[in-house]
Amino acid sequence: MSPTAGPDGLPPLRDIIERHGLNAKKSLGQNFLLDLNLTRKIARLSGNLDHRTIVEIGPGPGGLTRALLMEGAKRVIAVERDARCLPALEEIAAHYPGRLAVHPGDALEADWPALIAGSEPVTIAANLPYGIASLLLVRWLETEPWPPWFDRMVLMFQREVADRIVAAPRTKAYGRLSVLAQWRTRAKVVMSLPPEAFTPAPKVASAVVEFTPIPMPEPQCRVSTLARVTASAFGQRRKMLRSSLKQLTPMPELLLREAGIAPERRAEELTVSEFATLASIVERGDQASA
Known part of the structure; x- marks a missing residue:
């Protein structure tokens, strides 16, 4: 192991970002988490990862990806739109043979049943790109048939969006997203992160929300x-x-x-x-x- 390598034997994320010129793009909603202690904590919030497949959206240079693999994920299926990040992710795939599958493309256009075919159980864990976070969440919550193809989601949002997801009636944040999320899942904020935890630092705080699907939501309706x-x-x-x-x-x-x-x-x-x-x-x- 190189003296500058991380605990997983791979180079520090800052070195990888510099080597591949991976400056975060605002147009892609990118804010990178470089602190491996934080990403490992988020990975552990996903539960026992042994024998589990993780779907990750927007892995970027692979900070959370590495944490998920270090914490024992059987397999990570990563969907990344930014072609600049693919060489960095391939380095991780080579370091963990057979455990990381990288799919270039837009998560909004992904065929999830095809991507996860034969992979059970499945958890979605991601530091979602801010620009598409709510849209992705709604699509997953509207999955048919229900119960869905995932048995848990652990997702990072802007704090404002997280507050809307878990908001109670008679509050300003309560709305359509609150109703949908709370009808089909048990949703709770499990971690808060300040702007300075990210590179570059966004203007707002962030939060991680855990979603556990309710197999038969009541009252029943479409x-x-x-x-x-x-x-x-x-x-x-x-x-x-x-x-x-x-x-x-x-x-x-x-x-x-x-x-x-x-x-x-x-x-x-x-x-x-x-x-x-x-x-x-x-x-x-x-x-x-x-």
Whole structure:
């Protein structure tokens, strides 16, 4: 082992970044985590990694990738859009033969069932690029069929997004993302990171959120219907539901009465369960009129 090598026998990340000219690109939402102690802590938040496949999005120079492999991940499937990072990731793949598969391309266009074929169980663990973090999360939460192809997600977001995910009713942060995340998963913030933990330092703090899928969310409804209901309700969140839900149905009072919800209430006052109840009633109406 080189005297300057890290505990895994690979060069320090700063050396790799300098050698490959991997300055973080704002256009790609890149903020690198270079502290191996931090990345190993995040890896351990993913649980016991033995016999487990990890899907990682936007590994960059491979800081979290190395931590996941050091902590015992059987296999890491890394999806990286930035071609500049691929040589650095290939160095890690060579150091851990057969344990790292690097897929160049955009995570928003990935065929997840094909990428993870034959890999169970699967956890998603990633320092998500800020620009696509919420969009990726929503796509994973809207996965069909449910339960999904992953059994846990451990994801880093801007602190503001993390707060929206776990927000309770009657709070400013509570919204569509809160309802979707909390209906289909048990979501909780498990780690906070200050801006100076990253290179370059972003202007905001970050947080790691753990998601554990709920096999049979209750009340039952289609996720697409829940999306319609929340879009209508939160689209005019300051209005009473009897007004905001007119985008959804011409007679929202009837829908609300059947759900046992006062029409004077506003979207931010409803629980996740109440939103799912509304969605299930909308579905029955759709089926009756079909």
